[in-house]
Amino acid sequence: xxxxxxxxxxxxxxxxxxxxxxxxxxxxxxxxxxxxxxxxxxxxxxxxxxxxxxxxxxxxxxxxxxxxxxxxxxxxxxxxxxxxxxxxxxxxxxxxxxxxxxxxxxxxxxxxxxxxxxxxxxxxxxxxxxxxxxxxxxxxxxxxxxxxxxxxxxxxxxxxxxxxxxxxxxxxxxxxxxxxxxxxxxxxxxxxxxxxxxxxxxxxxxxxxxxxxxxxxxxxxxxxxxxxxxxxxxxxxxxxxxxxxxxxxxxxxx
Numbered sequence: 034x035x036x037x038x039x040x041x042x043x044x045x046x047x048x049x050x051x052x053x054x055x056x057x058x059x060x061x062x063x064x065x066x067x068x069x070x071x072x073x074x075x076x077x078x079x080x081x082x083x084x085x086x087x088x089x090x091x092x093x094x095x096x097x098x099x100x101x102x103x104x105x106x107x108x109x110x111x112x113x114x115x116x117x118x119x120x121x122x123x124x125x126x127x128x129x130x131x132x133x134x135x136x137x138x139x140x141x142x143x144x145x146x147x148x149x150x151x152x153x154x155x156x157x158x159x160x161x162x163x164x165x166x167x168x169x170x171x172x173x174x175x176x177x178x179x180x181x182x183x184x185x186x187x188x189x190x191x192x193x194x195x196x197x198x199x200x201x202x203x204x205x206x207x208x209x210x211x212x213x214x215x216x217x218x219x220x221x222x223x224x225x226x227x228x229x230x231x232x233x234x235x236x237x238x239x240x241x242x243x244x245x246x247x248x249x250x251x252x253x254x255x256x257x258x259x260x261x262x263x264x265x266x267x268x269x270x271x272x273x274x275x276x277x278x279x280x281x282x283x284x285x286x287x
Contacts, residue, residue, distance in 0.1 A: 073255035081259040091244075098229055098241045099267070101157070105164025105232075106225045110218060113169050117176025117214075122206065131177065138170035142228060146235055160232040160240075167228035172221045179213035180206065212283040219275035226268040 038046075055075065061067050062074040069077065085091030119126040120134075145166060153159040183206050233242025241260050248256035 070252065070254055073258055077255040078259045078262065081255050082263070085259070094239055094241050094244055095263070095267070097239045098233065098264075101160050101164060101232060101240065102222075102225050102229060104161045105228075106168060106222055108161065108165045109168035109172055109221065109225075112165075113172035114176050114214065114218075117173045118180045118207075118210070120173070120177040121180025121182075121210075122202065127177070130173070134170050134173050134177075138174060142167045143231060146231070150235065155235070159235075160237065163232040164225055164228050167231075168221045168225050171224060172217055175217035175220070176214050179210045179217060182213065183209045212279070215275070215279055215283060219272060219279070222271055222275065223268060226264060226271070229264065 058072070058075055062069070062072055082091075116130055120130040121127070142163065146163065149159050149163050149166075153162055229240075230242035230245060233240040234246055237243040241264055245257055245260045248254075248260065
C-alpha cells in the first residue's frame with residue numbers, strides 16, 4: 034500500500050471522484066432512469082441556489098444556522114477543553130469526570146429533544162443547547178485522551194529541570210497536546226453540522242434545517258437536495274479552515 038502520494042495527485046484524485054459522481058448523476062437524470070421527484074437534475078439544484086440567494090433570502094437562513102453552530106460549538110469547547118485537560122492529567126479529576134462523560138456520550142441526542150423543549154422552551158437557546166449536548170461529551174473524551182497521551186518522559190524532564198507542575202502544564206503538556214486537541218475540535222465541528230438539522234427541525238421558522246422540513250412538506254426534492262448539499266459545502270469549508278489553521282499554527286507537531 035502507498036503510504037504517501039504527492040499533494041497534486043491527491044487533489045487530482047479528489048476532483049476526479051467528485052467529477053465521476055457528478056457525471057453519473059447527470060446521466061441518470063437526463064436519461065430519465067430516475068424521476069425528478071426521487072433525484073433532481075443538478076441544474077435544478079443550481080437554479081434553486083441562484084433563486085434562493087437572489088430572491089428567497091436564503092442567505093439569512095445560512096447566517097442563522099451558522100450562528101447557532103458557532104454558539105453551540107464554542108459553548109462545548111469552553112466546557113470540554115479545560116475539563117478534558119483536567120481528566121487527562123489528574124487521575125483524581127478523571128475519576129469524577131470520565132464515568133459520567135462516558136455515560137452521557139452514549140445517550141441518543143434525538144431523544145433529548147422533548148426534554149430540551151420542556152426545560153428551555155422553543156427559542157434560540159434550546160437549539161444552541163441541543164448542539165452543545167451533541168458535541169460536549171464527545172469532545173471532552175477526546176481532549177482527555179489527547180492530554181493523557183503526552184509522554185511521561187517529557188513531563189519528568191521538566192520536573193528534573195526544576196519546573197513546577199503549573200509550569201510543566203503550560204510549557205510542556207499544552208504544546209504537546211494542543212495539536213490533537215485542535216484535531217478534536219475539528220472533528221467536533223463536523224458533528225455540530227450533523228446535529229444542525231435536528232436542532233432546527235423543532236419549533237423553528239428560520240435556518241437551513243427548517244427550510245429542509247418545509248421543502249419536504251411540499252415534496253420539493255430539488256430544494257431538499259440543494260439545502261443538504263449547501264450544509265455539506267459549509268461543513269467542508271469550516272473543515273478546510275480548521276486544516277489551514279492547523280498547518281499554520283501547529284508547525285511543531287511532527
